[in-house]
């Protein structure tokens with residue numbers, strides 16, 4: 072379990088330039104909503120040529136985005152009066168030069184402790200350890216850097232620091248997450264464009280003893296700030312970029328047709344689908360394509376704004392057992408199941424799937440009302456093939472004799488209830504068989 076002070080400090084240097092002070096204000100504002108000096112619509116504040124802050128109706132999280140956003144964020148930590156920050160990440164992320172540079176730069180201004188023990192599926196043990204380290208260090212803010220797992224771990228650590236033993240009390244399926252103490256401010260810095268955890272109040276934690284994977288959900292777990300710096304996406308291997316991007320696409324598609332969808336959530340989901348259609352193949356091909364990386368980063372973020380309101384559907388319900396029983400990465404499981412889940416759902420929302428097809432770039436204007444919706448799953452299959460995603464469960468080691476067990480597990484998911492078409496256990500078995 073790696074933890075400890077960071078390397079040699081880098082002096083803070085001259086006072087923060089004006090653009091950094093804007094970000095400072097964003098972090099310091101506990102409401103996370105008010106943006107001063109708005110220059111555009113919907114709370115967008117351009118604070119430099121490359122960096123801007125935004126706020127959204129769906130989340131109290133302030134979003135700071137653009138190349139160099141991570142580097143620019145360090146001075147604000149000192150500016151907001153915070154003396155000690157705990158960085159939570161995984162072992163690989165801790166080795167990234169950008170993260171090393173950031174932690175050393177922070178170390179010149181404030182105290183920084185690094186906890187790099189967030190596992191790919193973070194456990195309650197990770198949370199307890201991170202909480203202990205943060206508490207002993209006297210952390211005043213928790214910064215989660217990494218994919219969804221690191222950010223989810225950071226959220227739970229921020230809660231655990233203030234109440235040792237809190238995480239153990241949350242292992243109770245079906246009951247709402249309970250937080251009755253102060254949670255440290257959370258800053259999330261994603262290094263993949265997929266989960267959108269940086270703007271939502273969810274944290275998925277695996278409880279090692281019971282082997283239960285539970286979704287914590289509480290407004291206190293909303294990050295205060297999300298730092299979207301596309302440079303941090305470059306180091307992820309192609310398979311991770313593809314899986315994360317198709318996870319984001321699955322969020323957007325399932326949210327678009329959810330029973331809980333509203334015009335507002337559909338607007339966000341459609342933006343996300345258009346973004347993935349435009350940029351995923353480019354980031355799969357070239358990790359250094361910064362415009363495409365930024366586009367995927369935004370698509371994943373706005374998909375999260377949508378699904379946080381709507382929940383998901385049959386694909387996420389069915390993907391969970393693939394991960395739990397066979398260790399299939401979440402994004403890979405979704406990528407395999409998405410076209411099949413869409414084909415199952417098309418009859419329940421033809422208009423919605425026609426709109427999804429159009430957002431994916433299909434020319435639907437001359438298509439019949441029957442053909443346009445059916446074009447959506449085919450477009451997803453074509454995109455998945457173009458970016459080299461796995462297409463069958465057999466390819467990733469899933470055994471056909473597990474389908475019955477997986478169907479039982481999938482039917483337990485809350486996502487089943489918001490799927491646009493009623494789902495029976497037999498339906499789930501049939502979709503699994505189609506994906507074998």
Ligand SMILES: [Fe+2]
Pocket residue numbers: 266318321322387401405
């Ligand atoms: Fe997902």
